Amino acid sequence: MKSVPDSTPDEPSPPSRRPRVRRKDPLGPESEIGARLRMLYAEVESEPIPSGLIELLEQLGEAERRAVK
Amino acid sequence: MSVENPPSFKSAMLAALPALRAFAMSLSGRHDQADDLVQETVMKAWSKQADFTLGTNMNAWLFTILRNLYYSQMRKRGREVQDVDGVFTARLGVAPSHDGRMDLADFRRALEALPADQREAILLIGAAGFSYEEAATICGCATGTVKSRVSRARSRLQSVLGVSGASDYGPDPATSGPVVSRAFAR
Numbered sequence: 001m002k003s004v005p006d007s008t009p010d011e012p013s014p015p016s017r018r019p020r021v022r023r024k025d026p027l028g029p030e031s032e033i034g035a036r037l038r039m040l041y042a043e044v045e046s047e048p049i050p051s052g053l054i055e056l057l058e059q060l061g062e063a064e065r066r067a068v069k
Numbered sequence: 070m071s072v073e074n075p076p077s078f079k080s081a082m083l084a085a086l087p088a089l090r091a092f093a094m095s096l097s098g099r100h101d102q103a104d105d106l107v108q109e110t111v112m113k114a115w116s117k118q119a120d121f122t123l124g125t126n127m128n129a130w131l132f133t134i135l136r137n138l139y140y141s142q143m144r145k146r147g148r149e150v151q152d153v154d155g156v157f158t159a160r161l162g163v164a165p166s167h168d169g170r171m172d173l174a175d176f177r178r179a180l181e182a183l184p185a186d187q188r189e190a191i192l193l194i195g196a197a198g199f200s201y202e203e204a205a206t207i208c209g210c211a212t213g214t215v216k217s218r219v220s221r222a223r224s225r226l227q228s229v230l231g232v233s234g235a236s237d238y239g240p241d242p243a244t245s246g247p248v249v250s251r252a253f254a255r
Binding site for chain 2: 026
């Protein structure tokens with residue numbers, strides 16, 4: 001006695017043609033390329049921001065506050 | 070809300086710095102140059118903050134400034150904007166050593182081998198999360214141009230991924246030939 005095969009009998013779409021409506025984003029969450037791109041990018045993004053840059057922004061903000069007064 | 074403390078342009082800029090640095094790295098391939106670029110971008114953006122329309126994407130605005138600075142520097146130095154020698158390389162040594170690492174190294178090389186405009190397009194869309202319209206604004210080109218660059222970049226990267234997934238990194242001229250040899254021929 002064989003077990004029931006995995007495929008669901010009421011599957012509407014033929015295997016050779018994918019429905020166009022649910023076209024996947026080629027760089028979306030499920031895409032390998034997208035995942036790798038984001039991985040590389042995230043590595044740089046996760047680096048600490050150089051203190052000089054933060055100081056620069058603080059100085060700019062400070063200068064502006066003084067100018068406004 | 071006091072007049073002295075408007076919704077802070079500064080804090081929005083702070084929040085944008087990591088993404089801005091990543092973009093600068095992807096353009097210049099060097100940490101020192103990337104940080105210089107970000108710094109100049111911050112100063113320029115600050116001086117032009119009246120031009121920024123609240124409610125629009127600040128990152129897109131900042132990316133545009135940074136990109137313009139980068140290309141005008143390149144022009145000033147009389148350099149062709151060329152393929153950088155190491156996009157993201159400095160971080161590779163500390164990449165997480167899970168099983169995807171080799172794969173990622175191959176992928177990074179393939180990314181570097183792309184023409185600069187294609188690499189930029191696919192990073193803006195695929196990694197930085199911009200829409201095609203925003204990416205077009207950043208690059209100063211038509212949306213359709215971004216789409217075709219992304220599509221060309223994607224198919225090149227896809228073939229590299231296909232290769233690295235199917236073999237044990239041995240030479241396999243049948244599948245790796247076109248992309249790899251073109252990459253090294255530059």
